[in-house]
Amino acid sequence: MNPFKRKIIVIGGSAAGPAAAAKAKRTNPENEVILYEAGNYISIGTCEIPYVLSGEIDSVDKIIFFTPESFEKEKGVKVKINHRVEAIDKHKKKIFVRDLRTQKVFEDSYDKLILCTGSLKKIHPSFRSGLKNVFYLKTVDDVKSIQSYLEKNSVKSALIIGGGYTGLEALEFVKKISPSIYLTDVSDLPLPGYDYEIRRLVLEKINENGIVFIPSAKELKLFEKDDKVYRIKIDNQQIEVDFILITIGFEPNNSLAKMANLSLNIPDGSIRVDEKQKTSDENIYAAGDCCSVKEYITKKTKWIPLASIAHNQGHIAGTNAAGGFETFDYVVRNVAFRFFDLNIAMVGLTTKEIEEENIKFNEVSHLGNSKIRIMPGGVKHLVKIKYRKDNKQIISANLIGGEDIVGKANLISFAIKNNLPITKFYETDFVYTPTLTPLIETLSILAKKSGD
16 A cells, blocks of 8 residues: 555536646646536636627637546546535545435545635525526526527616626626616626726726616615516616626635534635645645635735636645645735726725725826827726835736736736835836837836825
8 A cells, every 4th residue: 555645535626626636646646536526517717708608709618628538538537527525524534425417425535635616606685596587607507598598588688787897797798689788786886896097987988888887776676577587676766677697796615614614714704724725624625716815915814716816726735635745825916807998907905905904005097008109009098006105015006908907917916926116117127119018118107106
């Protein structure tokens, strides 16, 4: 018997799970690694879902990167889809699994267990299950349900509930299927957590596309017929609808961790892990959207569900569960998405987090261009940076404009992670070429403004 060989079970097949399983097998090829997934698919590109519905990605199959068979062949990991893990006995190091095709329950044992259960879509309390024209946007099955509905039904009036970036991304495909569109949110402007100037520009783009934004929605009343919602009252306004998409956010999928009495973070409910992705049980690790991260600026535990983070955490958990040693570093939030012809990014803390931390800050902003103005094809952008009053270290940035803002967001994230003050951008030698850049880089202008 090989004393270094371990049996490692991974629960969950989205971003973190396959990364953890593959890394556990690579770390020690002698290990037996099994991945259980309750759904039909593994290794899914969930971030790409809106672009499947818009037709930009022409098939849902293209966001399914591995089948169970191809993953086992390439990575050496046994994959069991349609198998739901229903309980963990951490004392006996066993899990209880239901084969969803036969409904039979069986036990499996492990040396090390990795929870990659991901996140769950938040269910709107006003909507019962079983409504034929009400949809969420999270899984491949959600995509197929929407596509199936649209093949059989025309849409004249659509409503999106939730004005965060998932809802905004979805507007592109909804605009292709419906001549009349409503977007509503509990906040007074779309994109909660971003700076006011960015949110106003987003609202302008919403209006420009003929979409009606209903702000500060508090109370919904539904009118149903034949298992469909045909009218909805939002506060004092009634609208006719035949397609509803709910994008009100996500929450950690922590039910297994709760039942196993693993430590959770309050108030978000994410699984508490250390720098090795180990939970409060020495034989159980966790990675991805189900667990927490350490945020770099505040040094506090937070829930930041991003695919890039999930993938990296999966690697760390897989390494350590297999007997290696790696640690997961602090995280700087760095998010970007496209909204029609705009690209929007946020780096660092949200407006709410800055208020909660009571950080004393200054801010600078600049309206620039992606190229020198005399060159055709340039795109305007707005970049706003907040930095500490005492040491000028950046705590937050909001960006909106063309594709060039993503590079700026990454530079800002690098500056935060390396404790660089905003003034360092003024000392940086940025490239200039008329076809690609402005004469003076926007970040350099902002740095100079911060020193004035």
